[in-house]
Amino acid sequence: MLVLGLETSCDETGVALYDSERGLLADALFSQIDLHRVYGGVVPELASRDHVKRMLPLIRQVLDEAGKQASDIDALAYTAGPGLVGALLVGASCAQALAFAWGVPAVGVHHMEGHLLAPMLEEQPPAFPFVALLVSGGHTQLVRVDGIGQYQLLGESLDDAAGEAFDKTAKLMGLNYPGGPEIAKLAEQGTPGRFAFPRPMTDRPGLDFSFSGLKTFALNTWQQCRDSGDDLDQARRDIALAFQQAVVETLTIKCKRALKQSGLNSLVIAGGVSANKALREHLERMLGEMKGKVFYARPRFCTDNGAMIAYAGCQRLLAGQHEDLAIKVQARWPMESLPAI
Numbered sequence: 001m002l003v004l005g006l007e008t009s010c011d012e013t014g015v016a017l018y019d020s021e022r023g024l025l026a027d028a029l030f031s032q033i034d035l036h037r038v039y040g041g042v043v044p045e046l047a048s049r050d051h052v053k054r055m056l057p058l059i060r061q062v063l064d065e066a067g068k069q070a071s072d073i074d075a076l077a078y079t080a081g082p083g084l085v086g087a088l089l090v091g092a093s094c095a096q097a098l099a100f101a102w103g104v105p106a107v108g109v110h111h112m113e114g115h116l117l118a119p120m121l122e123e124q125p126p127a128f129p130f131v132a133l134l135v136s137g138g139h140t141q142l143v144r145v146d147g148i149g150q151y152q153l154l155g156e157s158l159d160d161a162a163g164e165a166f167d168k169t170a171k172l173m174g175l176n177y178p179g180g181p182e183i184a185k186l187a188e189q190g191t192p193g194r195f196a197f198p199r200p201m202t203d204r205p206g207l208d209f210s211f212s213g214l215k216t217f218a219l220n221t222w223q224q225c226r227d228s229g230d231d232l233d234q235a236r237r238d239i240a241l242a243f244q245q246a247v248v249e250t251l252t253i254k255c256k257r258a259l260k261q262s263g264l265n266s267l268v269i270a271g272g273v274s275a276n277k278a279l280r281e282h283l284e285r286m287l288g289e290m291k292g293k294v295f296y297a298r299p300r301f302c303t304d305n306g307a308m309i310a311y312a313g314c315q316r317l318l319a320g321q322h323e324d325l326a327i328k329v330q331a332r333w334p335m336e337s338l339p340a341i
C-alpha cells in the first residue's frame, strides 16, 4: 500500500510517501522557523497561511523524487490533532480533497502517535512492548506501549513540556527560537559544576514532571550574572549546561523508574527533545546498566515530519481504518482514546 502523508500541526509542512512493502520512498519538509523567529514563537495564523502556500509544491516534489504519479497512491494520511486548529485544517482539507478526487481512502493520524512510531522507520525498530518517553515542544509523557493504539499514560508534565522549557530558557537569555538546539550547542562549552540546578519532582514517588521551576531558576541565575557584571557569553554557556543537565537527569531518573515499574528494559524516545545528544547518551548508559536498549529516530524524524504520519497512517489503513467525508481535527486529543489495531 502506497500512502501519501501530510503533517501540518504546527510550524512545519511535512510530506512523505511510505510504501508498506518497500518502506519510505521520499519525504520533504518546509520549516517555518525563519517566519516565526522574529516573534519568539509560533504565530498560528501565519503558520496556517504558510502551510497553504507550501503543501502542493511539496507533494509534487515527493512524487517526482519517488518517480510516482497520483494514480499510484492507494491512500492518504494527515495529522488530525493535537495541534493548532487552523494549521491542522490545511493538511486535513488537502488530504481529504485529494482522496475524494482520486477515489482513495484517507485517515486522520494522532500527531503524538506519529512521533511515538517514528523510530519504526529506522533499521532496527523496537518491538512491543516498550516504555516511550515523548518529549516535544508541547508534550512530556511517559507511556507504556503494548501495540499500536495500546497506550497507557504513566506520567506527564504538570506544567511546561521539556521542549517548551528549553525554548523559554533560551529566550530569556536572548537566544534564538527554537531554543533546544541553541542550548545544546552552548552547553558543549559550559563550565561543569558552576551552577547547580534542581532535579524537579525526583525526590518523591511518581512519574509526573514539572519543568516550569527550572525556567524560573534559570531566570534568577541569569539576572544574578547580569547584576554582578559577569561575562554574559560565558554565563549563557554555563547556564545552558546546568539547565540541560537538570532536564536530562530528571528525564533519566523518571525513565528508569517507569521501566522498573513496568518490568520492561526497552525504551523509545521520540519528539524534538529526543534529538538531544546528552539525553541520548545518559539514557544509553542507564539502559546499558539494565541490559536493555534505547531506540530513537534519526534527528530529522525527531521533530515534526511527514514520514511519521505516512507510517502511522499506513498501519491504521492496513487495519481497515479510514475517515468519512467530514473533515475533523482536534486541538486536544488524548492518545489513550485511540483504538487498538
Ligand SMILES: Nc1ncnc2c1ncn2[C@@H]1O[C@H](COP(=O)(O)OP(=O)(O)OP(=O)(O)O)[C@@H](O)[C@H]1O
Binding pocket: 009, 010, 082, 083, 111, 115, 135, 136, 137, 138, 139, 162, 163, 164, 166, 167, 178, 179, 180, 181, 184, 271, 272, 273, 274, 275, 276, 277, 302, 303, 304
Ligand atoms: N537538540 C535538541 N535539544 C533539546 N531540545 C530540542 C533539540 N532539538 C529540538 N528541540 C526542541 O524540540 C521541540 C520541537 O519538537 P517537535 O517538533 O517534536 O515539537 P512540537 O511539534 O512543537 O510539539 P508537539 O509535538 O508536542 O505538538 C522544540 O521545543 C525544540 O526546542
Ligand SMILES: [Mg+2]
Binding pocket: 111, 115, 136, 137, 271, 272, 303, 304
Ligand atoms: Mg511535534
